[in-house]
Amino acid sequence: MHDILGISPWEFSALAAAAMVVGFSKTAVSGANTVSLAVFAAILPARASTGVLLPILICGDLLAVLTYRRHAHWPTLWRLFPAVGAGVVLGTVFLGFAGDGAVRMSIGVILLVMAGVTLWRRKQAAAADTGSTPSRAARVKAGSYGVLGGFTTMVANAGGPVMSMYLLSAGFKKLGFLGTSAWFFLIVNSAKVPFSVGLGLIDRRSLLLDAALVIFVVPGAVIGKACVNRINQRLFERLVIAATVLGGLQLLLN
Numbered sequence: 001m002h003d004i005l006g007i008s009p010w011e012f013s014a015l016a017a018a019a020m021v022v023g024f025s026k027t028a029v030s031g032a033n034t035v036s037l038a039v040f041a042a043i044l045p046a047r048a049s050t051g052v053l054l055p056i057l058i059c060g061d062l063l064a065v066l067t068y069r070r071h072a073h074w075p076t077l078w079r080l081f082p083a084v085g086a087g088v089v090l091g092t093v094f095l096g097f098a099g100d101g102a103v104r105m106s107i108g109v110i111l112l113v114m115a116g117v118t119l120w121r122r123k124q125a126a127a128a129d130t131g132s133t134p135s136r137a138a139r140v141k142a143g144s145y146g147v148l149g150g151f152t153t154m155v156a157n158a159g160g161p162v163m164s165m166y167l168l169s170a171g172f173k174k175l176g177f178l179g180t181s182a183w184f185f186l187i188v189n190s191a192k193v194p195f196s197v198g199l200g201l202i203d204r205r206s207l208l209l210d211a212a213l214v215i216f217v218v219p220g221a222v223i224g225k226a227c228v229n230r231i232n233q234r235l236f237e238r239l240v241i242a243a244t245v246l247g248g249l250q251l252l253l254n
Contacts, residue, residue: 007043007044007209011043012212014043015039015043015209016216017216018035018036019036019213019217020216020217020219020220020223021033021035022053022059022060022217023059023060023063023216023217023218023220023221023223023224024220024221024224024227025060026060026061026182026224027067027221027222027224028223028227028228029224030160030163030164030177030178030181032160033060033157033160034111034114034115034158034160036056037049037053037107037157037158038111038246038248040052041104041107041156045104046100046103047100047103047201048201048206049107050095050103050155050156051196051203051206052209052210052213053157054189054192054196054201054202055202055207055214056210056213056214057157057189058189058193059214059217060217060220060221061185061189063217063221064178064181064182064186065182065186067178067182067221067225068182070179071175071179072176072180072182072183073180076142076180079139079142080145080146080149080166081188082146083142083146083150084146084150084188085150085191086146087146087147087149087150087151087153087154088150088151088153088154088188090147090151090154091150091151091152091153092154092195094154095155095199095201096199103155103156105252106155107155107156107158110152110158110248111156111245112245112249114152114158114161115241115245115248117162117165119241141166145162145166148162149166153185153189153192154192154195157189159188160181160185163181163184163185164177164181167180167181174228178228
């Protein structure tokens with residue numbers, strides 16, 4: 001693994017800022033941590049970046065669960081988990097065979113696809129039918145989103161936009177959205193740890209860097225909690241999409 005203990009001060013500052021964005025995204029705008037993903041993948045080797053970022057995400061998930069734990073919709077979670085598990089297994093197999101270059105390119109492509117998905121979701125949101133969905137269609141939708149979410153979260157920690165689109169299309173309001181998302185990612189990200197350790201993505205060096213960065217998640221989460229009822233969601237989503245596209249292009253062109 002890359003000598004992550006030898007990163008420069010500006011690189012550490014960028015990673016610390018990205019860790020703050022993780023905390024903010026977990027308590028304010030789920031999916032915004034695609035910006036953090038781009039920063040980590042730009043500074044660290046692509047495979048290593050996923051292992052370093054995962055414990056930081058779990059810390060953010062814990063803070064989000066503590067904040068919104070009473071607002072989760074568990075029937076939705078149980079409907080998603082089997083398909084997500086299949087997606088995580090597929091992502092693990094891919095990581096087992098893919099080299100750093102392929103992973104880096106995959107992360108870039110995933111970021112660009114997720115930006116496109118987010119744009120599509122925003123256009124569809126106003127006209128979306130929030131009424132009841134036939135049970136069979138609901139199962140198919142949960143299965144397709146679950147597999148894609150599991151694969152993207154395992155390969156690139158980029159399941160946020162996928163799950164955001166699913167929860168919004170299901171008609172979740174802000175608190176239900178944040179509570180369900182918080183429990184979903186705490187459980188899924190925690191389940192990914194043994195796979196990441198087995199692939200060598202998490203080791204003593206990566207955890208040492210995590211120990212230095214994880215403290216920055218807390219102020220980000222506090223700011224997110226304070227802003228969640230005041231934030232201009234439309235402007236922030238535009239900034240997140242722009243940063244995600246730039247991050248994806250940077251990964252593909254390097």
